[in-house]
Amino acid sequence: MKLLRVGPPGAERPVALGQDGTAYDLSGVTADIDGGFLAGLADGGLAGLAARVAAGRLPVAEIGGRRIGPPVAGPGKVVGIGLNYRDHAAEAGAPIPDEPVIFLKPSSTVVGPYDEVLVPRGGEKTDYEAELAVVIGRTARYLPDRAAAAGAIAGYTIANDVTERAFQFERGGQWDKGKSAETFTPLGPWLVTADEVADPQRLPLRLWVNGELRQDGSTGRMIFPVLELVRYASQFMVLEPGDVIVTGTPAGVTLGRPGTPYLTPGDIVEIEIDGLGRQRQVLGKA
Structure with a gap:
C-alpha cells in the first residue's frame, strides 16, 4: 500500500493510494500518518486497512494539484x-x-x-x-x-x-x-x-x-x-x-x-x- 500526506505544511491529510491509483481519504481512520498510526499497522492493522482500500470502502480524496x-x-x-x-x-x-x-x-x-x-x-x-x-x-x-x-x-x-x-x-x-x-x-x-x-x-x-x-x-x-x-x-x-x-x-x-x-x-x-x-x-x- 502507498501512503501519503496531502495539504499545506502542518495541515496535511492522510491518504492511501489504491492499486488503480485512486486516492482514499484516511482522515476517518487516523488523524495523521505518524508513529502511533504506523505502530498500529505493524500490530495487525495493515491487512484490514489494505482490504478497505482494495474494496474502495473509504471516501475518495481529491489530490490533483495539491501539495504532497x-x-x-x-x-x-x-x-x-x-x-x-x-x-x-x-x-x-x-x-x-x-x-x-x-x-x-x-x-x-x-x-x-x-x-x-x-x-x-x-x-x-x-x-x-x-x-x-x-x-x-x-x-x-x-x-x-x-x-x-x-x-x-x-x-x-x-x-x-x-x-x-x-x-x-x-x-x-x-x-x-x-x-x-x-x-x-x-x-x-x-x-x-x-x-x-x-x-x-x-x-x-x-x-x-x-x-x-x-x-x-x-x-x-x-x-x-x-x-x-x-x-x-x-x-x-x-x-x-x-x-x-x-x-x-x-x-x-x-x-x-x-x-x-x-x-x-x-x-x-x-x-x-x-x-x-x-x-x-x-x-x-x-
Missing part, C-alpha cells in the same frame, strides 16, 4: 548512514568502513518531496545524495538479528540527504553540522509499506540535476544492507515508530565530480527509485 507533504509526520529523529556504498566511499577518498557510520539529522530538516530546498546562509558547497529511506514501525532496541529488524520496518520511501560540504568538512566538529539545515531531508512522495517491497536490496535509484543524470546506482551495492543497518542502529539508540533511517548514497555526488559546480538557487534536483516514485526540488536560498 513528507509521507510520515514529525519523525522523532532521522538517522543518517554515511559511506555505505563502495563507489561513493572511493569517490570521497574514504576507506571502506568496518562498521556503519551513523550521524543524526534533526526532524526540522524534513520537508515534502516537491518542496523548495534552501541553500543555507554561508553555504558554498551544497550537495545532493539520492537515498533509500526506511521508516520504522515498531519500537526497536537491541534487536538480536536481521529477522527481528525486518519486523520493525513499516515501509520505504525516497530521501534526498542534502549536505553542505563546506560545513561538513571545513568548519570543524561532526558531520551533523553539514547535514542539519532546514529543508535538508526531502522525503516522499509515498511511504510504500514493507509488504510491497519484495527485496530492498534490489532497487535501482537515479538522480538528475537540471536534467543531467548524476547518480545511477542500486541498493544492491550497499556495504551494509538495510536489515543490518536497522539491527545495528538499535544497539546504540532506541528506534521509535515514525523514525527514519536514510541508508547512504551511491557514487555521483558533486563531491566526487571534480570541476562540477555545487548546487545553487534555481537548480532542479530529481530523484527516482523504482517502485517508490519520484521527487523533484527547486533550490532556493535561506
